Amino acid sequence: MERLPILKIGPMLLVSIQVDLRDDMVIALQEDLAERIVDTGARGVVIDITALDIVDSFTGRMLATVAALSRVLDAETVVVGMRPAVAITLVELGLSLDGIKTALDVERGMRLLSSGGGSGR
Amino acid sequence: MTAQELPIAGDADVVRVRQAVRAAAVAAKLSLVDQTKLVTAASELARNTLTYGGGGSAVIEEVFNGLRKGVKAVFSDKGPGIADLKLALTDGYTSGSGMGLGLSGSRRLVDEFTIETATGDGTTVTVIKWAR
Ligand SMILES: Nc1ncnc2c1ncn2[C@@H]1O[C@H](COP(=O)(O)OP(=O)(O)OP(=O)(O)O)[C@@H](O)[C@H]1O
Ligand SMILES: [Mg+2]
Numbered sequence: 001m002e003r004l005p006i007l008k009i010g011p012m013l014l015v016s017i018q019v020d021l022r023d024d025m026v027i028a029l030q031e032d033l034a035e036r037i038v039d040t041g042a043r044g045v046v047i048d049i050t051a052l053d054i055v056d057s058f059t060g061r062m063l064a065t066v067a068a069l070s071r072v073l074d075a076e077t078v079v080v081g082m083r084p085a086v087a088i089t090l091v092e093l094g095l096s097l098d099g100i101k102t103a104l105d106v107e108r109g110m111r112l113l114s115s116g117g118g119s120g121r
Numbered sequence: 122m123t124a125q126e127l128p129i130a131g132d133a134d135v136v137r138v139r140q141a142v143r144a145a146a147v148a149a150k151l152s153l154v155d156q157t158k159l160v161t162a163a164s165e166l167a168r169n170t171l172t173y174g175g176g177g178s179a180v181i182e183e184v185f186n187g188l189r190k191g192v193k194a195v196f197s198d199k200g201p202g203i204a205d206l207k208l209a210l211t212d213g214y215t216s217g218s219g220m221g222l223g224l225s226g227s228r229r230l231v232d233e234f235t236i237e238t239a240t241g242d243g244t245t246v247t248v249i250k251w252a253r
Pocket of ligand 2 (some may be wrong): 165222223224
């Protein structure tokens with residue numbers, strides 16, 4: 001199975017999702033990220049979803065799970081690049097993504113993580 | 122566009138269904154937000170077909186109402202059916218490990234939503250999204 005590449009940039013991990021996500025890839029990403037956080041001692045994870053044209057309940061749950069598990073592993077997750085149409089759809093679907101930090105793009109996401117909180121804008 | 126039937130037997134098929142629904146939504150000139158809503162609903166319903174229905178198919182076609190164009194997608198399986206439809210359509214109800222948003226959420230995302238199901242006799246969910 002194709003796995004999504006996870007890049008290490010300083011104390012952070014970056015995943016830029018560039019393909020149409022299959023559910024098995026979503027599950028693998030969750031597991032790979034947990035492992036990489038522990039192996040590298042990363043303090044932050046940036047998930048770039050700029051290229052994703054939809055986020056459904058399955059992908060939404062993965063984002064929430066990664067955010068929760070990174071917290072347990074003493075790291076923070078920021079989701080960046082959500083398209084406006086995707087955000088509108090997510091709200092109507094009923095997915096709140098409560099507790100997930102977001103930022104407009106990778107740069108702002110990285111800045112948010114290194115500043116240790118606040119808003120990513 | 123003539124009706125297109127796609128099998129739903131694995132994760133890769135769910136991706137193909139999303140892509141075919143997207144293409145049909147673009148062809149019917151749905152707005153970007155409406156395309157996104159329809160494709161998201163299709164993703165939820167195709168996954169339900171696979172997960173709970175044990176696989177099945179999606180039929181995607183362009184529909185007309187006077188001058189109005191729309192996209193219809195029909196998801197069918199020959200699985201166990203849904204015993205309590207009202208419960209299944211409740212936000213947050215899942216019999217598995219999901220978030221229970223697939224059915225209730227996709228109903229909100231489309232213009233027309235119907236379910237035919239009978240215990241032991243499979244499930245067919247039909248959705249339509251109209252161009253504005
Ligand atoms: N095609 C189907 N055949 C049989 N049962 C179904 C089918 N589709 C949905 N169901 C039932 O309805 C319930 C609700 O479905 P829904 O899609 O709303 O939530 P979910 O799939 O459990 O979670 P989510 O979609 O949020 O990941 C399911 O848990 C399942 O019991
Ligand atoms: Mg579902």
